Amino acid sequence: MIHAKTFRHGGLRLAQDLPWTGGLPIDNAFLPVTALIPLKQHAGPAARCVVQKGDFVREGAMIGKSERGDSAHIHAPIPGIIRDIRRIRTASDGPVEAVEISLQGSFDRLGKRAERYIWSSMSRADMFQTLRDRGVVEMEEPGRPLGEMIASHERCSFLVLNCVESEPYIRTEGALMSARGKEILDGLAILQKLVSPEHTAAVFDVREESERASILGLLGASETSMEACFTEPRYPQDMPNQLFAVLGSGKAVISPANAFIVRPSTALAVYEALVFAKPVMERYVTVAGGAIKHPSVLKTRIGTSIGDLIEECGGFVDSPEKLVVGGPLRGQPVFSLDSPITKLTGGILALTREETNRSRTEACIRCGRCLEVCPERLAPCELFRFIEKRRYEEAMANGLANCTCCGACGYVCPSRIHLVEAFRFANKAMGAAK
Amino acid sequence: MTREGRMLVGPAPHIHVRQSSASLAWGTALVLAPAFLWGLYCFGFDALIPVAVAIASAMVGEALVGLLLGNMTLHDGTAFLTGFLIGLSMPPGVPFYIPAIASLFAVCLVKGAFGGLGSNWMNPALAGLVFALLNWPTEMGTWTWPRHMAGVAGISGATPLGFVHSRILSGAQSGDALGLLGAAGYSVSGFDSGVTGFLNSGLFGRFGVSLPSGYIDLLVGNKAGSIGELSGILLLAGSIILISRRMIRWEIPASMLVVFGGLAWTFCGLPFGNGFFSGDLLFELFSGSLLLVAFFMATDPVTSPSTRGGMLLYGACIGALTFVLRQFGSGAEGVAFAVVIMNCFVPSISRVELRRGNHSQRSDRG
Numbered sequence: 001m002i003h004a005k006t007f008r009h010g011g012l013r014l015a016q017d018l019p020w021t022g023g024l025p026i027d028n029a030f031l032p033v034t035a036l037i038p039l040k041q042h043a044g045p046a047a048r049c050v051v052q053k054g055d056f057v058r059e060g061a062m063i064g065k066s067e068r069g070d071s072a073h074i075h076a077p078i079p080g081i082i083r084d085i086r087r088i089r090t091a092s093d094g095p096v097e098a099v100e101i102s103l104q105g106s107f108d109r110l111g112k113r114a115e116r117y118i119w120s121s122m123s124r125a126d127m128f129q130t131l132r133d134r135g136v137v138e139m140e141e142p143g144r145p146l147g148e149m150i151a152s153h154e155r156c157s158f159l160v161l162n163c164v165e166s167e168p169y170i171r172t173e174g175a176l177m178s179a180r181g182k183e184i185l186d187g188l189a190i191l192q193k194l195v196s197p198e199h200t201a202a203v204f205d206v207r208e209e210s211e212r213a214s215i216l217g218l219l220g221a222s223e224t225s226m227e228a229c230f231t232e233p234r235y236p237q238d239m240p241n242q243l244f245a246v247l248g249s250g251k252a253v254i255s256p257a258n259a260f261i262v263r264p265s266t267a268l269a270v271y272e273a274l275v276f277a278k279p280v281m282e283r284y285v286t287v288a289g290g291a292i293k294h295p296s297v298l299k300t301r302i303g304t305s306i307g308d309l310i311e312e313c314g315g316f317v318d319s320p321e322k323l324v325v326g327g328p329l330r331g332q333p334v335f336s337l338d339s340p341i342t343k344l345t346g347g348i349l350a351l352t353r354e355e356t357n358r359s360r361t362e363a364c365i366r367c368g369r370c371l372e373v374c375p376e377r378l379a380p381c382e383l384f385r386f387i388e389k390r391r392y393e394e395a396m397a398n399g400l401a402n403c404t405c406c407g408a409c410g411y412v413c414p415s416r417i418h419l420v421e422a423f424r425f426a427n428k429a430m431g432a433a434k
Numbered sequence: 435m436t437r438e439g440r441m442l443v444g445p446a447p448h449i450h451v452r453q454s455s456a457s458l459a460w461g462t463a464l465v466l467a468p469a470f471l472w473g474l475y476c477f478g479f480d481a482l483i484p485v486a487v488a489i490a491s492a493m494v495g496e497a498l499v500g501l502l503l504g505n506m507t508l509h510d511g512t513a514f515l516t517g518f519l520i521g522l523s524m525p526p527g528v529p530f531y532i533p534a535i536a537s538l539f540a541v542c543l544v545k546g547a548f549g550g551l552g553s554n555w556m557n558p559a560l561a562g563l564v565f566a567l568l569n570w571p572t573e574m575g576t577w578t579w580p581r582h583m584a585g586v587a588g589i590s591g592a593t594p595l596g597f598v599h600s601r602i603l604s605g606a607q608s609g610d611a612l613g614l615l616g617a618a619g620y621s622v623s624g625f626d627s628g629v630t631g632f633l634n635s636g637l638f639g640r641f642g643v644s645l646p647s648g649y650i651d652l653l654v655g656n657k658a659g660s661i662g663e664l665s666g667i668l669l670l671a672g673s674i675i676l677i678s679r680r681m682i683r684w685e686i687p688a689s690m691l692v693v694f695g696g697l698a699w700t701f702c703g704l705p706f707g708n709g710f711f712s713g714d715l716l717f718e719l720f721s722g723s724l725l726l727v728a729f730f731m732a733t734d735p736v737t738s739p740s741t742r743g744g745m746l747l748y749g750a751c752i753g754a755l756t757f758v759l760r761q762f763g764s765g766a767e768g769v770a771f772a773v774v775i776m777n778c779f780v781p782s783i784s785r786v787e788l789r790r791g792n793h794s795q796r797s798d799r800g
Contacts, residue, residue, distance in 0.1 A: 168449075322442045333443040351448055358442070359454040362510055363552030368683075368740025379788055381740070407447035415455045415552075421445035 004206035006232040007245035010375040035303025038098045041342040042143040044070030073135040075279035077301040080104040091325035091332035119274040134273035139265040158259035159197040164238040167327025170347040175297040187271030200226035236406040291320035291350035307337030320350035329407035362415040370409035380409035459511030465672040473661035476580030477526035481661045485521030488533035492517025499546030519559035522662025536562035577658040591658040594721040599766035611717045626650040652720040663723040673729040682733040685745035693753030744787040
């Protein structure tokens with residue numbers, strides 16, 4: 001019996017109530033006939049468009065060039081003709097330039113045997129350059145370019161492979177781990193070389209019942225030395241402070257500045273960039289929610305529309321009330337089914353009325369539930385009271401900056417107060433004032 | 435599949451617990467319904483009219499405040515619940531203007547004047563009740579027997595607690611609380627002797643103890659009292675629903691009843707010359723409005739602390755105050771006053787608690 005650990009204060013047990021399907025197979029989604037590729041799929045400014053309407057692009061050709069260290073290149077996920085360049089809204093960004101490619105011509109990589117490169121003989125500088133050339137970013141919000149992230153984490157003593165699912169419903173990382181475990185661990189070995197940590201650890205959800213044996217086998221077989229750690233199903237176990245609570249026992253102090261955390265999808269992108277020189281063109285996406293007929297994890301090309309993926313999962317069985325990109329607690333609502341998948345899209349949810357449990361926003365009744373669940377031991381209702389009166393300094397003095405926007409308080413609030421939105425807004429206002 | 439579907443957009447989180455503030459209020463009212471039905475059975479129209487008037491006037495008051503503030507909040511159920519609780523706290527057959535005015539006072543002045551739901555610092559229902567108790571002590575102290583006990587409606591009697599209290603004040607010092615009740619016209623019902631006999635032979639007898647007769651009548655509600663407080667067993671059943679469905683937190687009623695019970699057990703035997711640790715716990719817990727207030731009124735989230743430690747402290751203080759007011763006060767009941775007094779201390783408790791719980795001073799990290 002494996003001893004599962006968890007963090008101490010707050011959190012939600014709802015992870016246990018929601019359906020958990022172990023070892024989901026990953027299906028390949030159809031290739032999109034037209035792909036819509038936003039030129040900003042990362043933190044920092046949008047990439048500069050280097051193609052024109054009517055151009056022909058090959059699979060993996062660069063279409064957006066990053067001009068600063070804090071942004072990333074964008075590549076064509078499918079070969080074809082550039083039909084249009086227009087501004088669209090994505091889940092995470094306001095109007096942003098996007099390139100529409102309609103599929104034409106043949107694939108250079110798909111279905112062909114790929115050439116392998118020996119990464120262990122590459123120099124560190126070459127590896128950094130390759131990561132940058134292939135547009136590798138951290139594959140979740142806000143999507144920092146990986147090279148820059150590593151540079152800012154030099155002399156880290158911990159490298160953590162975070163296989164804990166970010167939010168309920170989402171099964172992307174677990175499915176990836178069981179399908180591509182070996183490649184992911186190789187990607188982790190590459191990162192070990194880049195970060196040179198003293199300790200490496202992998203954290204798993206204890207419910208990965210079926211995968212547990214294979215995961216431990218893989219860890220034993222891999223040349224990288226690391227410890228495996230299992231966690232209880234509890235939200236937000238995947239966030240840095242909650243991960244540290246599980247890991248930091250008896251060793252060097254583990255802190256945000258001292259630990260480099262990656263998810264399997266990022267490690268896989270690193271592996272593919274260095275071993276196959278493959279740019280980021282694909283994303284593994286969980287499509288789930290009560291309104292989806294056959295929830296599943298799909299391997300899809302970036303630029304595929306959300307609607308196409310939902311159709312591939314059997315469409316809607318129930319009328320969805322809310323469409324979300326990302327998870328149910330931290331994700332972004334989307335405006336239309338035509339929104340494209342980006343590098344940062346880990347999940348698509350179509351939630352029904354029973355799941356959202358929407359009701360009117362009322363006054364705070366001081367029930368104290370938000371105090372109980374806040375994993376950072378903040379007092380969300382008190383912070384909200386300060387923010388309501390525009391007393392941002394007082395909110396900051398009471399720990400507003402420590403809010404991780406996990407959404408636990410908003411989930412339990414019986415008055416449906418938009419707590420997280422207020423905290424994000426106030427943090428932004430305070431950041432701008434500085 | 436249509437691409438034109440209208441989707442909601444709103445900030446994260448996108449899923450929520452099922453409970454909402456409105457469903458909590460309506461749900462609590464629903465859980466109270468059985469206790470009210472028992473009151474209806476006991477008193478008929480004498481129970482129906484005060485409750486109906488209290489609810490109606492609370493709703494009218496809420497609508498008036500809503501019109502003034504430009505924010506209609508009738509749907510949230512709190513005005514209904516306040517009116518319902520005030521009605522249930524009234525003696526049966528009370529003149530209709532008393533619940534009407536008490537409800538208006540509660541909803542308009544105690545709640546509305548401070549800005550409506552969430553902003554009031556005093557429990558509206560209890561404030562309304564206290565207002566009525568202070569204004570109309572005679573009408574609020576006139577009790578009648580349940581119809582099935584007296585045979586006809588409207589025969590005046592005394593509540594167990596009130597009768598024992600008055601006898602102790604006048605210096606009666608013999609036997610025990612239950613023994614005194616006989617003098618007030620209480621006789622053990624057939625139902626009571628049946629159940630007591632069954633329990634004694636089947637359960638308690640095996641442990642060598644026996645339950646004196648009379649307690650089952652108190653528990654079931656064969657006694658005089660306010661419309662909603664009669665049946666302890668229905669209120670306890672309701673409290674199980676409230677706590678198990680997480681509609682209220684257990685801390686306040688638990689610490690309230692434990693502290694009150696401990697004090698009552700320690701000292702309540704003294705007036706009868708029985709020495710310490712001989713108080714009649716069952717009598718003290720089931721003979722007044724203690725259970726109704728503990729589970730349905732003191733737990734009002736708006737006017738109670740929001741941290742666990744704060745709730746325990748708040749409940750304990752209410753329990754102790756209730757004991758003091760019942761023992762030494764002029765009236766038999768003290769629990770309503772105890773809660774209203776403790777309401778004043780909630781802001782201080784919250785401030786201390788939030789600091790102690792490290793909820794606020796974390797700006798050093800990160």
